[in-house]
Amino acid sequence: MKQVFFYSLLFLFVAVTGCDKDDENPECPCTDPSNPECENYDPCFGNEEPNASFFTEDRLIWPEFGEYLWIHDSILKGGPVRFRSPFETPDVEHIWYIGAEILTTPTVERNFSQVARPEFITVSHVITYPVDTVCYPEALGRDSVSQTFYLIDFISELLTVESTFRGVINNQTDSFDFKFSALQNQSGMPAQLSTFDWGIYMINFGNSQDSVRNRGADYTNTHLSFWSDDSNPVGLLIIDPDDSSVEMNYSFTGSDEEFTFKGRLLPE
DSSP states (O other), X not given: OHHHHHHHHHHHHHHHHOOOOSTTOTTSOOOOTTOXXXXXXXXXXXXXXOOOOOEEEEEEEEGGGTEEEEEEOSEEOOSEEEEEOSOOOTTOEEEEEETTEEEOSSEEEEEOTTSOSSEEEEEEEEEEOOOOTTTOXXXXXXXXXXXXXXXXXXXXXXXXXXXXXXXXXTTOSOOEEEEEEEEETTTOOBOBTTOOSEEEEEESGGGOSOEXXXXXXXXXXXXXXXXXXXXXXXXXXXXXXXXXXXXXXXXXXXXXOEEEEEEEEOOO
């Protein structure tokens, strides 16, 4: 009786989980829509019709990687900004309208360091592409879009600066609050991007009950990287704006111990 019960459960498991057709299971049905040999083959599976949407990306310095990171957002510190189309195949043609400039590459980088702040800037993008008559017979072969992004004036306009983060380190039970502040060195007033004599300060970083200036940091609206000057930590903080979750991984020079802070962005 126990054997019957066991084999019944086994049959139910196989029926629920299914199987993959291969040399060892020739009886299994083929269910891969991208495989021409399967009954449910769909020639349009994964074939996206091109469109003119694009990524607007702020540049983040992250020395550990040996390169820059580009972070998509609509609130930017500016300086170098990259506009990037997700459709970069040779058969798609691009035209960008940025101010008085007209550019024709899939990705464009421009520097907005000298633009007066604050400022809203609109960029237009037009693409032309060959029509896939099988998957998109009604497509026009052309699409256009305009997107606007915002250049900040005060650094505190970014989510990463002057926001309060609450969470725990390495899954500990006691939570604490901390923040990064951008302050004028002499007056302690909030820093503007156009000024020079200011620094990033870590307020109660690691629940230290202290405020320490970090000598190396870069930031976007959702990412903040910081690196050590032999006393401060090196790491990266990332905010997910969709659910206000925060994760930060960091360590200290000369130590193999790694720390992970997980928490959330507190509402203002």
